[in-house]
Amino acid sequence: MPGLLELRGIGKTFPGVVALAGVDFTVRAGEIHALLGENGAGKSTLIKVLTGVHPADAGEIRLAGQLIRPAAPKEAERLGISTVYQEVNLVPSLSVAENITLGRQPGALGFLNWRAIRRRARAALARLEVECDVDAELGSLSVAMQQMVAIARALDTSARLLVLDEPTASLDEKEVAELFGIMRKLRGEGMGIVFVTHFLNQVYAVSDRLTVLRNGQLVGEYATADLSRLALVGKMLGREVSEADFTSHVAAPAATTQPVLAVRGLGRRGAIAPVDLALHAGEVAGLGGLLGSGRTETARLLFGIDACDCGDVSVKGAPVRIASPRDAVRLGLAFCSENRKAEGILPNLSVRENLIVALQGKRGMLRALSAAEQAQLCGHYIKALRIKTADAETPIRNLSGGNQQKVLLARWLATQPAVIILDEPTRGIDIGAKQEIEQLIAKLRADGLAVLFISSEIDEVVRNCSRVLVLRERRLTGEIAGADINSEKLMHLMAGTHES
Amino acid sequence: MKAKTQSPVLWPLLGLAALVLLNAVHDIGFLKITLLDGHLYGVPIDILTQGSRTMLVALGMTLVIATGGVDLSVGSVVAITGAVCAVLLQGGHSLALTLAAALGAGVVAGSANGLLVARLGVQPIVATLILMVAGRGLAQLIVDGQVIIIKNSAFEYLANGFVLGLPVAPLLVAGLFLTTHFALRRTALGLFIEAVGDNETASRFAGLAAARIKALAYIFCGACAGLAGVLAAANIRAADAYRAGENMELDAIFAVVVGGTALSGGRFSILGTAVGALLIQTLTTTMYNLGVSPAIAPVPKALLIIGVSLLQSDKVGRWLGGFFGKKAAT
Numbered sequence: 001m002p003g004l005l006e007l008r009g010i011g012k013t014f015p016g017v018v019a020l021a022g023v024d025f026t027v028r029a030g031e032i033h034a035l036l037g038e039n040g041a042g043k044s045t046l047i048k049v050l051t052g053v054h055p056a057d058a059g060e061i062r063l064a065g066q067l068i069r070p071a072a073p074k075e076a077e078r079l080g081i082s083t084v085y086q087e088v089n090l091v092p093s094l095s096v097a098e099n100i101t102l103g104r105q106p107g108a109l110g111f112l113n114w115r116a117i118r119r120r121a122r123a124a125l126a127r128l129e130v131e132c133d134v135d136a137e138l139g140s141l142s143v144a145m146q147q148m149v150a151i152a153r154a155l156d157t158s159a160r161l162l163v164l165d166e167p168t169a170s171l172d173e174k175e176v177a178e179l180f181g182i183m184r185k186l187r188g189e190g191m192g193i194v195f196v197t198h199f200l201n202q203v204y205a206v207s208d209r210l211t212v213l214r215n216g217q218l219v220g221e222y223a224t225a226d227l228s229r230l231a232l233v234g235k236m237l238g239r240e241v242s243e244a245d246f247t248s249h250v251a252a253p254a255a256t257t258q259p260v261l262a263v264r265g266l267g268r269r270g271a272i273a274p275v276d277l278a279l280h281a282g283e284v285a286g287l288g289g290l291l292g293s294g295r296t297e298t299a300r301l302l303f304g305i306d307a308c309d310c311g312d313v314s315v316k317g318a319p320v321r322i323a324s325p326r327d328a329v330r331l332g333l334a335f336c337s338e339n340r341k342a343e344g345i346l347p348n349l350s351v352r353e354n355l356i357v358a359l360q361g362k363r364g365m366l367r368a369l370s371a372a373e374q375a376q377l378c379g380h381y382i383k384a385l386r387i388k389t390a391d392a393e394t395p396i397r398n399l400s401g402g403n404q405q406k407v408l409l410a411r412w413l414a415t416q417p418a419v420i421i422l423d424e425p426t427r428g429i430d431i432g433a434k435q436e437i438e439q440l441i442a443k444l445r446a447d448g449l450a451v452l453f454i455s456s457e458i459d460e461v462v463r464n465c466s467r468v469l470v471l472r473e474r475r476l477t478g479e480i481a482g483a484d485i486n487s488e489k490l491m492h493l494m495a496g497t498h499e500s
Numbered sequence: 501m502k503a504k505t506q507s508p509v510l511w512p513l514l515g516l517a518a519l520v521l522l523n524a525v526h527d528i529g530f531l532k533i534t535l536l537d538g539h540l541y542g543v544p545i546d547i548l549t550q551g552s553r554t555m556l557v558a559l560g561m562t563l564v565i566a567t568g569g570v571d572l573s574v575g576s577v578v579a580i581t582g583a584v585c586a587v588l589l590q591g592g593h594s595l596a597l598t599l600a601a602a603l604g605a606g607v608v609a610g611s612a613n614g615l616l617v618a619r620l621g622v623q624p625i626v627a628t629l630i631l632m633v634a635g636r637g638l639a640q641l642i643v644d645g646q647v648i649i650i651k652n653s654a655f656e657y658l659a660n661g662f663v664l665g666l667p668v669a670p671l672l673v674a675g676l677f678l679t680t681h682f683a684l685r686r687t688a689l690g691l692f693i694e695a696v697g698d699n700e701t702a703s704r705f706a707g708l709a710a711a712r713i714k715a716l717a718y719i720f721c722g723a724c725a726g727l728a729g730v731l732a733a734a735n736i737r738a739a740d741a742y743r744a745g746e747n748m749e750l751d752a753i754f755a756v757v758v759g760g761t762a763l764s765g766g767r768f769s770i771l772g773t774a775v776g777a778l779l780i781q782t783l784t785t786t787m788y789n790l791g792v793s794p795a796i797a798p799v800p801k802a803l804l805i806i807g808v809s810l811l812q813s814d815k816v817g818r819w820l821g822g823f824f825g826k827k828a829a830t
Contacts, residue, residue: 305705329707343705346698348766357695360688361707368688411706 004029004064004192005050005081005161011058012045014398017390019045022059023218025211027161027192032183034203034224035196037213038236038402038430043196046213047165050194051083052076063161074103082154083163090150092139097121099138100153124152128182144175151182162186163194166428168202172456180206198430200229214238237432257281258317260450261333261419263302266311271297273475274310279419279450284441286465287454289494294474295454296338299421302452303335304328316418329362334412338424338454340401344408347397351389352378354396354407359414381410386436402433409440420444421452426460438464458487458494470494511811512758512775515804519782523789530789539662543785548670549659551781553578553728553735555673555774557748558755559680560610560724562773563717565756568697568765569617569624571718574725574752576635577609578745581729583639585655586648586739595654599730606726607719609635614715632749639741648739659734669731676724681770690768693717697765754801755780758808779804 003026012020020042027033037043048054050061052070061068063079070076073083090099097118098105106116121134130148138146147167154162164183168176183193183206195207203210204224212219212235219235227235259278267274272294279285287295300306302313304322313320315331322328328335337343346354356374363369369377378392385406389399396404405425412420422441426434441464444451455461461468467481470493478493523530523543533542557574564571581602588598609631616627650656661668684690695703696710704710728748733739757763758779759772783804787797810816 303705324709325705326707326709335705337705342699343701346695346702348698349694353691353695357691357703357708358706360691361709363688365688365692368686415707 009059034207034210080160082159286468289471332418334417402429560721566768573631575745577725578729579639582733610722614718
């Protein structure tokens, strides 16, 4: 059966990095094809080659047998290749209808036909069976709904091939199920779908075939049903993986010591109802809950990003006031935001500058780190966290997502914090880097740090935490510890079904 | 890409060299520097002296632009401090007090901008536009709508004097450039400014006092403009609230951008700004030498700025790279 899309011998080089070398990739009409690989394996680059963001240096692309060479996203769109990118690429201040039709608004002579714009937006949403007010401002919608709008926008053109680059990263389970329903429907209509994801269970839930990349090269193409999960992970990592890697469990620590960080009745109206929590040295406490349950809001309050309405905070027994992240850092707190791009990286600055900025901020502007100290810190962390970068002077935006995340972790570790809050530290990074970060968390715990670990992935929480606090509807509703932690119990707590 | 990150001043330096060459071809006397009464004279010295005020304003502007902002009020601050100098000196006050008051006025103006932008979150263009418009009125108020002539030889010396045969104003400005450069790079302030300009939210989350750093940039910019106002008044021996510092904000922004600091904030280059300011002053002098009428003088200026900006753009760089072999993308 001929492919709808055939890529042959694709090569792409960036300064200092070979991103893709001789990659073949075939997608048939009416199939969902998963594209898998570790961070920096070349998935995003392959997508960008396909959609004309970064034209390939070598190789050819055929769509329905025709040789194409898209040089810009708009051209790819015109050819029938529509893409929904990892991070929602829409305009928050415009309406849903405007976002769906942006760049191809119906109208004549420079005048917009608003009725046609709304009609087309409604039709696009109806095809996805999504209920949404097309006049609502996009920024007022949930991230999940914005994602749906992004897909509706992609389908608004006469797409033959739909590329979904990690569409589920910010969706909860119900929304993922809805998305899968839509994907199956589109597959039934004969569309080819490329599905990039890090969630292996989603690969098995929805994809027909899959292609694995590693270090910019093709590992192979397989029918999903023929490849066991373990074999797949082995192909992605290029090594055999034992089941034990995924089932390690954390023993509960002796939590009799004085807490490093304790809060009583800390709350903020509209964000989170007053919570009590205490973090001890040498423990990983999980903060569980569904999307929108108030996890990030709690972290932001703790770190002084948002002002609290009420509550007392104490660090190592001494009452303190945390009115800004600056205060928090000085008290030995650290916070890795879930939003790496907007709240984490300084994109145009070097890996070195990104790494030292928090430590330097803590020391103040006058006590500048010497060049030798900076080099020593960078050398240490690049090696210890296995950060893949050409050198410490590379701008951080040139690194893959997982490596950016490692630099941000290093930024905080350099400040030698007593408490570190990790908000979705493994979001959007591949399984290998995920494992490394989990190992790192275990090491931090052993080193005597208090870790507050926020994650949407239940398995991850179960694997890493010795205690889990569960939030639901913006209040703290439960806590389980030690051997009691299992995914079933957690899900009940998160859903609120344990009470009935 | 590599060459550009290593040397953001390459293109403005080439532009400057080309302009000097053009002038030298037109009239070899352009390059001539003579020693008269133990003082250096000549067109290059004139350019340095006349350009020193723009350089000074551009120095402050560099830091403001690096934080992702802009300060449109610098021209009006020049007028204000000139007026302050004239009123105090003619009122019989000492030079030291006058200079302190002028510098103070610049700092106050910068603090007002910093307060509006950094604390109250007003858009930099709007916030500084307020002082740009109101400041000139304030200057008029100080001198009561008159052009006040200043008769004070020590004051005049600041702009037109010589020390060891060299003109005072450019020496002063060069000293400030060097001091600023070292103050920014030997402490962590330079890094903090670049971090805040590159991603303010991320910088704040990393524990930097982003608002304070931004305010500091505006205050420094106000102080620089205040000092430039002193030099401007000393140069013409008068305070002209109406014309002093007119369009200076634009020249300063041009100098900063041509010198390789992006208007979007982040990376800045103090050296680049110095070269950029010199480039603009040389162009002004060149047009004067070539007899271009002042009415159409902005046109060649605009062409030069477009040219240098294009050479610095990544897109054009890639496009040119097509002719000269592989060049960096992304």
